[in-house]
Amino acid sequence: MLNVIILISGSGSNLRAILEASQNTEYPVRVVAVGSDRQAAGLAHAEEFGVPTFVVRYRDYPNRESWGEALLTAIRSFDADLVLSAGLMRLLPANVVTELEPNLINSHPSLLPAFPGAHAVRDALSAGVSSTGVSVFVIDTGVDTGRLIAQREIAVEPGDTEETLHERIKVVERQLLVDLLTQIARQEISLSHPDQPSGITERNLS
Ligand code: GRF
Numbered sequence: 001m002l003n004v005i006i007l008i009s010g011s012g013s014n015l016r017a018i019l020e021a022s023q024n025t026e027y028p029v030r031v032v033a034v035g036s037d038r039q040a041a042g043l044a045h046a047e048e049f050g051v052p053t054f055v056v057r058y059r060d061y062p063n064r065e066s067w068g069e070a071l072l073t074a075i076r077s078f079d080a081d082l083v084l085s086a087g088l089m090r091l092l093p094a095n096v097v098t099e100l101e102p103n104l105i106n107s108h109p110s111l112l113p114a115f116p117g118a119h120a121v122r123d124a125l126s127a128g129v130s131s132t133g134v135s136v137f138v139i140d141t142g143v144d145t146g147r148l149i150a151q152r153e154i155a156v157e158p159g160d161t162e163e164t165l166h167e168r169i170k171v172v173e174r175q176l177l178v179d180l181l182t183q184i185a186r187q188e189i190s191l192s193h194p195d196q197p198s199g200i201t202e203r204n205l206s
Pocket of ligand 1: 042
């Protein structure tokens with residue numbers, strides 16, 4: 001069983017998909033806690049599923065490092081194998097990355113390395129690309145620069161707005177995360193061997 005902490009800032013639809021999957025006793029993943037940097041709406045999903053939550057408010061700390069230390073204290077209090085950032089709208093400071101890597105992954109709504117940063121969907125639309133996607137990577141200290149472990153491509157449709165495109169991306173993203181966590185739990189994907197590029201397989205990279 002893979003014990004996972006999920007970090008969110010917003011609506012938590014990715015979180016919910018994983019919580020729903022984990023209702024199946026065959027699913028090899030257990031969400032042991034959900035954390036946020038604010039009073040995120042998505043925390044309600046965790047409460048509904050009886051999963052403990054913690055909020056480490058960014059604004060209560062003088063700098064990113066001290067916020068990161070408080071976040072680490074909360075994370076350490078759970079027996080987690082992996083921390084998944086699924087919609088946490090905050091860069092994790094080096095102290096968090098150093099302690100948790102490589103068991104710290106992020107989901108991002110673009111085909112990285114294209115369109116890193118907080119406005120990936122808007123930036124893809126502005127650039128006029130015909131397709132974008134979703135990427136999952138091992139977090140490093142850069143901005144969306146970590147080692148890619150899974151990607152899916154999604155077409156941009158005529159008339160797409162940031163909202164319609166992001167929602168179509170999230171439909172794919174939810175299933176990708178549910179499936180990817182299964183692969184990590186079954187050790188079909190290794191997060192710890194940088195020289196083993198098996199994270200992106202034909203199955204993962206479409
Ligand atoms: C996801 O697309 C995630 O990749 C991005 O923010 C979105 C969060 O969606 N960083 P939700 O809160 O899981 O609905």
